[in-house]
Each structure stands twice: as structure tokens, then as C-alpha cells.
Amino acid sequence: MxxxxxxxxxxxxxxxxxxxxxxxxxxxxxxxxxxxxxxxxxxxxxxxxxxxxxxNRDQAPIQALPDTLQRLTHELWQQAQALAHQGLLHYREEADRQVIDAQKEASDALRQAEDARQRESATANHLTHLQTALEEKSTALTRAEMKRETQSAELEDTGQKLKQLEDLIAQLDKQNQAQAREHQQALKDQATRFETRLAQEEQRHEAAEARLMSLLDSLRQERQALEKQHAKGLAQWERRLKTLEATLAEQRKALEDAKQTQREAEESLARYHERETRQERESQRLREILASRESELAQTRQRWEDAQQRLARVSLPPFTY
Known part of the structure; x- marks a missing residue:
């Protein structure tokens, strides 16, 4: 409504x-x-x-006109209906196209949102490490700023004392001009020293800021190096996993071959069991072959179990995008 x-x-x-x-x-x-x-x-x-x-589009107009006008009106009405129908088809096609475009844009937006969530999850660990390092550097910077504020307070106290000395010099100016000039020169020298000290403190502060920026650059470089090392390690583990999978496939094939050989030996033993007396030597040889196959099968099973244990102990790095 x-x-x-x-x-x-x-x-x-x-x-x-x-x-x-x-x-x-x-x-x-x-x-x-x-x-x-x-x-x-x-x-x-x-x-x-x-x-x-x-x-109402199919309703005919009121027929209260002459025949000629009615025919003309009827023809115009039919033409208007045809034009309206064409316009309606155009609007429907346009609406369908807009709906398809909107659905496509919504699907693209959902896919982009999913990719963004995956990228955000992949970079969360890196950002956590960087944030910890940045907090440590921020703490060091805070301490430096506190030290600078303490020095500024000391400088302000010194300035107040300087003002008091200047007032005292003004009061004693008439009594002893020479002593006043000496005191004034001493005060100027002290002010120069304080200005020099202030300039040095500002230089140290700028140097501390430069060191902080250098540390931030180093952290960025370390992060890039860690990302490259992680990608290289992941590639190595993937190659190793492929090698283990290939070895496992070969061992499985060898196990199947050994089983097939064992079945063939058992069948041969069953066929020649009735002729055991006449073919004792042949039967003994078959037993030896069977024992050898069983030993090979046990060794193959042992190697397969060892490979499974090694594969289970492999610690793969987390998958990232």
C-alpha cells in the first residue's frame, strides 16, 4: 500500500x-x-x-459518432493499441534487462565481499604482529616525549628564574652599573647556554623521530621478507607433499603387487599340494618364495605405515590467499 x-x-x-x-x-x-x-x-x-x-485497453471507445468518424476512431484506436503494445514490450524488455544486470551486480558484489573477507582474514595475523611492534615503538616515543616535557618544564622554571634575576638587576641598576653589566652579561651567557641546550634537545628529538621512522621502515621490510619466506616455505612443503604422495602411491602399488604375488603363490601351493610327495623340492622352493614374498610384504607394509606416520607428523603452514 x-x-x-x-x-x-x-x-x-x-x-x-x-x-x-x-x-x-x-x-x-x-x-x-x-x-x-x-x-x-x-x-x-x-x-x-x-x-x-x-x-481498459481492449474497451472500444463510445460509439456515439457518425459512421465515418467511428471508423476513423476505430482505426486510430487500433493503431494506438498497437503502439501501446510495442511500448509495453519495450518496457518489459528493458525491465528484464535491468533485473538481469542487477542480479549480476549483486552476485559480483557478494563474490567481491567474500574475497575481501578472505583477504582480511589472511592479513589479520600480519597486522597483529605489526601492531605489537608499533605499540612497543609508541611506548618508546611516549617515554621520549615525557622526557622532553620534563626538560621543557625545567626550561620554563629556568626562564622564571631568569625573569626574577632581570627584575633584581633592574632594582640594582642605579646602585652599581658595572655590577649590573656583569650580571647582564652572565645572564645572556646563561640564556645562550639554555638556547643551545634547547636546540640540542630539539635535535635529539628529531633524531629520535628519524630513528622511529627508520624502525618502521625496517618493520615493513621485515614483513615483506617474512611474507616471501612464508611463500617459499609453502612451495617447498607443497613439493614435499607431492613427493610423499608419489612415494605413497608407489608403495601402495608395490603392496598390491605383493598381495597379488601372494595370492598366486597360494593358488600354486593349492594346485601342487596333491603332488607334494613327488615334488617336495618344488614345494620347498615355493615355500621359500612365499616366505620371501611375505617378508617383502611386511617390509612394504612397514614402509607404508612409516610413510603415513611421517605424513601425519608433517606440520603444514596455514593456507593463505
Whole structure:
């Protein structure tokens, strides 16, 4: 249901105005003409108008005119219906296209959001390490700033003492001009020393800031080196895993071959069991072959179990994007 504000009559009037101007009624154009109203409300009124037009488009005009005018009116009515139908098809095609584009944009947005979440999860550990290092450097910087503030307070106290000395010099100026000049020169020298000390402190502060920036650059370089080392280690583990998988496949094949050989030996033993007396030597040789195959099978099983244990103990690095 449309909300209070723009009424259906207002939208209906603007639609007829746009049709008289030869323009297609759209939500944006209707809102520009009205100067107010929400897109939802205008869209609902426009849909209601389209429904009413669809219900009344097949009704013939009132036939209270002469035959000639009625025929002419009927022809114009049919042409208008054809044009309206073409316009409606155009609007439907345009709406379908916009819906498809919107669905595609929504799918792309969801995929991009999922990629962003994965990248955020992959960089969370790196950011945590960097944040810890940055906090340590920030603590060092805070201590340096506290030291600088203490020195500034000392300088301010010294300035106050300097002012007191200047007042004392002004009071004693008439009594002893020479002593006043000596005191003034001493005070100037002291002020010079304080200015020099202040300049040195500022230089140390700038040097501390430069060292901090250098440490930050070093941390960035270390992070890049760790990322490269991690990628290299991951590639090595992947190659090693492929090698282990290939070895495991070969061992499995050897185990299958050994089993097949054992089955063949057992079948041979069963076939020649009745002729055991006449072929004792052959039977003994077959037993030896069987024992050798069983030993090889046990060794193969042992190697396979060892490979599985080594593969289980392999600590693979976490997968990152």
C-alpha cells in the first residue's frame, strides 16, 4: 500500500502530461515533475496505472459518432493499441534487462565481499604482529616525549628564574652599573647556554623521530621478507607433499603387487599340494618364495605405515590467499 504523501491522482495527472509530451512515463521523470515523493510510492502508483490501462485497453471507445468518424476512431484506436503494445514490450524488455544486470551486480558484489573477507582474514595475523611492534615503538616515543616535557618544564622554571634575576638587576641598576653589566652579561651567557641546550634537545628529538621512522621502515621490510619466506616455505612443503604422495602411491602399488604375488603363490601351493610327495623340492622352493614374498610384504607394509606416520607428523603452514 502506498504511503501518505504523493497521491495516485497526482501521479495519474503527471503520466498523462508526459504522454501528451511524447515521453514515456518513468518513476524518475514523474518524480522530477512532482518535485517530491519517494520512489517506492511513485512506483506503486505507476504500477496501478499500468494495471488499469491493461484492463481498459481492449474497451472500444463510445460509439456515439457518425459512421465515418467511428471508423476513423476505430482505426486510430487500433493503431494506438498497437503502439501501446510495442511500448509495453519495450518496457518489459528493458525491465528484464535491468533485473538481469542487477542480479549480476549483486552476485559480483557478494563474490567481491567474500574475497575481501578472505583477504582480511589472511592479513589479520600480519597486522597483529605489526601492531605489537608499533605499540612497543609508541611506548618508546611516549617515554621520549615525557622526557622532553620534563626538560621543557625545567626550561620554563629556568626562564622564571631568569625573569626574577632581570627584575633584581633592574632594582640594582642605579646602585652599581658595572655590577649590573656583569650580571647582564652572565645572564645572556646563561640564556645562550639554555638556547643551545634547547636546540640540542630539539635535535635529539628529531633524531629520535628519524630513528622511529627508520624502525618502521625496517618493520615493513621485515614483513615483506617474512611474507616471501612464508611463500617459499609453502612451495617447498607443497613439493614435499607431492613427493610423499608419489612415494605413497608407489608403495601402495608395490603392496598390491605383493598381495597379488601372494595370492598366486597360494593358488600354486593349492594346485601342487596333491603332488607334494613327488615334488617336495618344488614345494620347498615355493615355500621359500612365499616366505620371501611375505617378508617383502611386511617390509612394504612397514614402509607404508612409516610413510603415513611421517605424513601425519608433517606440520603444514596455514593456507593463505
Amino acid at each position: 502506498a504511503r501518505s504523501g504523493v497521491q495516485y491522482e497526482d501521479v495519474h495527472r503527471v503520466i498523462h502530461q508526459l504522454l501528451q509530451q511524447g515521453e514515456a512515463p518513468a518513476v524518475q521523470k514523474i518524480r522530477e515533475v512532482l518535485g517530491t515523493g519517494s520512489f517506492t510510492t511513485i512506483s506503486e502508483h505507476l504500477r496501478q496505472w499500468k494495471i488499469e490501462r491493461a484492463e
